Amino acid sequence: MIVTLARDADVPAVRAALAGLGLWTVLYDGPEGTRHLLVLDHSRAVDPETVHGVDGVASVSARSPRPPRVDLLPCRVEIAGIPIGHGCRPVLMAGPCSVESREQLESLAARVAASGARFLRGGAFKPRTSPYEFQGLGEQALGWLRDAADRHDLAVVTEALSEETVAAVADVADLIQIGSRNMHNSALLRAAGATGRPILLKRGMAATIEEWFGAAEYCLERGAPAIIFCERGIRGFDRETRNLLDLASVALLAHVHRVPVIVDPSHALGRRDLMPPLTRAALAAGAHGLLVEVHDAPERARSDGPQALCPAEFAALADGIASAAAPVERIR
Numbered sequence: 001m002i003v004t005l006a007r008d009a010d011v012p013a014v015r016a017a018l019a020g021l022g023l024w025t026v027l028y029d030g031p032e033g034t035r036h037l038l039v040l041d042h043s044r045a046v047d048p049e050t051v052h053g054v055d056g057v058a059s060v061s062a063r064s065p066r067p068p069r070v071d072l073l074p075c076r077v078e079i080a081g082i083p084i085g086h087g088c089r090p091v092l093m094a095g096p097c098s099v100e101s102r103e104q105l106e107s108l109a110a111r112v113a114a115s116g117a118r119f120l121r122g123g124a125f126k127p128r129t130s131p132y133e134f135q136g137l138g139e140q141a142l143g144w145l146r147d148a149a150d151r152h153d154l155a156v157v158t159e160a161l162s163e164e165t166v167a168a169v170a171d172v173a174d175l176i177q178i179g180s181r182n183m184h185n186s187a188l189l190r191a192a193g194a195t196g197r198p199i200l201l202k203r204g205m206a207a208t209i210e211e212w213f214g215a216a217e218y219c220l221e222r223g224a225p226a227i228i229f230c231e232r233g234i235r236g237f238d239r240e241t242r243n244l245l246d247l248a249s250v251a252l253l254a255h256v257h258r259v260p261v262i263v264d265p266s267h268a269l270g271r272r273d274l275m276p277p278l279t280r281a282a283l284a285a286g287a288h289g290l291l292v293e294v295h296d297a298p299e300r301a302r303s304d305g306p307q308a309l310c311p312a313e314f315a316a317l318a319d320g321i322a323s324a325a326a327p328v329e330r331i332r
Contacts, residue, residue: 022046023044071257079174095109098303099144126303190218198228233268264292265290272307
């Protein structure tokens with residue numbers, strides 16, 4: 001946003017008034033003696049008409065929003081009857097990293113549902129770093145997810161790994177997950193959006209907020225009815241944790257852009273012992289829910305065992321969240 005000042009404007013007074021609205025500015029001189037204030041990108045979102053009403057402001061030039069459809073997203077959505085977003089209780093999505101058997105999934109679905117989870121998560125198709133690692137059980141696992149979720153009154157969130165798998169995933173999932181590795185896969189984003197299903201869009205491991213929003217635009221442009229953003233950690237330099245959990249991005253999406261955002265602490269940390277304090281921090285930053293890996297025997301998991309909670313640990317985590325006070329919404 002560029003604010004053009006009146007000739008007789010009291011510049012310090014105008015800048016102070018804008019700062020009171022949450023707008024931080026840089027003064028620069030224009031042609032023919034005009035003076036302008038450039039509103040910096042980290043400022044709060046404010047209606048240009050409000051800015052125009054400040055004494056000393058001659059005109060306001062607002063750039064078109066870079067993510068026009070993201071800018072129009074509601075602050076809360078409902079998926080399979082489950083509300084997610086501002087003013088809603090934090091939603092828990094839980095289950096194994098990868099589906100390993102029908103019996104395992106049935107047992108875990110019962111236990112996470114009893115602990116307060118609303119979504120059953122589990123990978124039927126698994127993107128792995130090495131082609132020699134377990135890649136998932138494919139379409140048969142999708143059917144097991146749907147059956148187990150239905151028996152325990154849960155919604156399903158699972159990942160579509162390619163354009164070829166989108167239709168099969170959309171047939172069973174209430175929420176289609178796009179993983180970190182595929183956030184830049186525009187063809188997959190378009191295909192997922194075209195299914196008409198809501199999208200859980202994980203942030204790429206080296207993606208900026210602008211790139212993350214751009215990925216959401218691909219889904220929305222093709223008809224996705226809703227986007228749930230998922231912060232899962234970005235690539236850092238310290239090997240003590242798997243990734244760097246960017247809680248500043250969670251606060252930015254929740255309180256400035258006011259879009260539904262959840263946190264995946266399992267992939268962000270890569271270790272189960274740090275999950276309780278980091279989940280509390282995520283909710284305090286404004287996260288509207290958590291995507292958590294739960295396994296009945298993490299030491300025998302076929303993928304990502306070190307970061308999976310056992311059912312009792314998940315129950316304790318869920319109890320702590322339920323007993324905590326609901327986050328306070330920012331007053332606009």
